[in-house]
Amino acid sequence: MIQRVMERIVDQTIPQVVINNPRVDWSPAGNEVKPSPVNDLNTPAQAGADITTAREPDTRYARLLAIFHAERLADPYSPAASTFITRRFELDRQMSEARVQAMLEQGLSSPQFTAVARLIEKRLGRPLEPFDIWYNGFRSRGAYSEAQLDEIVRKRYPTAAAYHTGLPEILAKLGFSPERAAYLQAHIEVEPSRGPGHAMPPGMSGQPARLRTRVGPEGMDYKSFNIAVHEMGHNIEQTFSMNLVDHHLLAGVPNNAFTEALAMMTQGHDLEVLGLAKPDAASAALATLDTFWATAEISGVALVDMGVWHWMYDHPEATPAELKVATLGIAREVWNRHYAPVIHQRDATLLAIYSHMISDMLYLPDYPIGHLISFQIEEQIRKTDDFGGEYERMTKFGNVAPDLWMKNATGKPVGAEALLAATQRALSAVAK
Ligand SMILES: [Zn+2]
Structure with a gap:
């Protein structure tokens, strides 16, 4: 329904x-x-x-067109990147659209996509339906219920200040040296937020990064803690990439997907931070499959977003109704090419559901790129078993070209191989 x-x-x-x-x-x-x-x-x-069944007007597409027309006004002033699409990819991400498209399609056309789909089918005991792109059955909370985790976290972090006081211990559990943990504590301020939480980078070197986190009257619950660990991942990156870079003009990371990747990777270690044991091999394998499946889902969403922007540039005089028809066509086309061979149903339009596509202008590709990068970083940290040292070494390299950053970090350029290889290992582990 x-x-x-x-x-x-x-x-x-x-x-x-x-x-x-x-x-x-x-x-x-x-x-x-x-x-x-x-x-x-x-x-x-x-x-x-x-009571009439007159449908709502094509407002969704009218909004998107209005954004397109606004972005297009900047085109004449950007001779080196004369469309919003090229500005998004080549200036913001420093990665060509063709390159990103090839990476996303590599995952969707991999044998791993079919193998994970068959595994999900087996676990569900029925043929897959289009909505199974949002299958969440690989996730686990380990041995603890959410209520138990709430209890543990509330006791430990009754206030935002308690989280700040706890930072050295949290960072030590992740693998930072006492000296580096103290340095980070001095550079990260923890403040209460109304929303679920966010990380605010320092505006200049020497200034603190800010971790905003939601703490209820009874203390921090597990959901807030999980998000706070994500935001803290951003703060660590922001602190190192602002204060330890060789030259101030190199401050930062190559693009959004990199800081999201570091934050997601840190967030994935939240139970270890609480001292509730490392995830065992079986749940680690399932977590890899969960990330792979989420990446496969959001890759198609990103391809639809990219297709729609090209269509708008090819049809600048289009009406909202025409854009709607085109969007439905692009969503079906991406579905039939990449998903129908695996899910065995044709013409689904679900890939066009994201509101980001309407309001965030080609932001969606950052999610699958972030998953791929996150996997490459995690692999490197797993290999060296030095979370703190590697985090610092990677992030103080600064805002250089993405492939240069990743070669310094892991020895390889940005790509889908690390996630595909880890998924293959996870599939064999689960089959045992
Ligand atoms: Zn984030």
């Missing part, structure tokens, strides 16, 4: 009258609308005549 709702968001066939309206009931399958029998709002029920 949720899949049907998503399809109707993408093709904009949800009846206008059902949106934010508790007085009517809607059947997503048949798209029928009727007055709700549950109506205790003390307002007159709408007369049957008022």
Whole structure:
């Protein structure tokens, strides 16, 4: 049913009258609308005549077109990168679009994609459906329930200040030396946030990075802690890449995907930080398969995003309705080429559901690139067994070209091979 709702968001066939309206009931399958029998709002029920199934207008696509027209205004002022697409890839990411596309397609056309799909099918005991691109059955919390983890974290970190006081211990558990842990503690401020949390980089060398984290009246819960460890990963990168680079103009990392990769990798060690044992080999293998599957899903989403931007540049006078038809076509085409051979159903439009595609202008490719980079970094750290030393060595290299950064970090350029190789090992481990 949720899949049907998503399809109707993408093709904009949800009846206008059902949106934010508790007085009517809607059947997503048949798209029928009727007055709700549950109506205790003390307002007159709408007369049957008022209930039409007239669909919502093509607002989703009108918004995207408006953003496209705004971005296009910058084109004449950027002769070296004369479209938003080239600016996003070649200036922001320092990676060509062709290169990124090839990396994403490498994962989607790999034998590992088929093998993991068959494994999921076996675990579910039924043929795969399109919505199984969001299968989450590989994830585990180890031996602890979420409630138990909440309890442990609340006791340890009743306030944001307690997390700051705990930083040396947290960093030591990750593998930083006492001296480096103290250095990082002095450079990271921990503050309460209203939202789930975020990391604010220092604006100049010597200034602190800020870790904002949500702490409820009863203390920090596990969800907040998990996010705080992610944000702390950003803060460590921000501190080293601001203060330890050879030259101030090199401060930072090559692009967004790199800092996200470092943060995601750190976040993955959150249970070790709590001292709740290293994940065993079996759950580590499942975690690899989870990352692979998530990467395969978001790779297709990124390819649709890229296809839609090309279509807009090829059809700058398009109407929202025309953009909608084109987006549906591109989503089906990417699905039929990469997913239908593995999931055995054609013409799904789910890959076009992400709101990032409407509001964040070609941001989506950073997610699969981030997963790939994260895997390369994790492999290197696993090989050397020196989390603290390697984190520092990698991040103080600074904002150089992505492949240069990755060759310094791991000896290889940015690519999908590390994740594919780890997935292959995980598949054999799970089969045993
Ligand atoms: Zn992040």
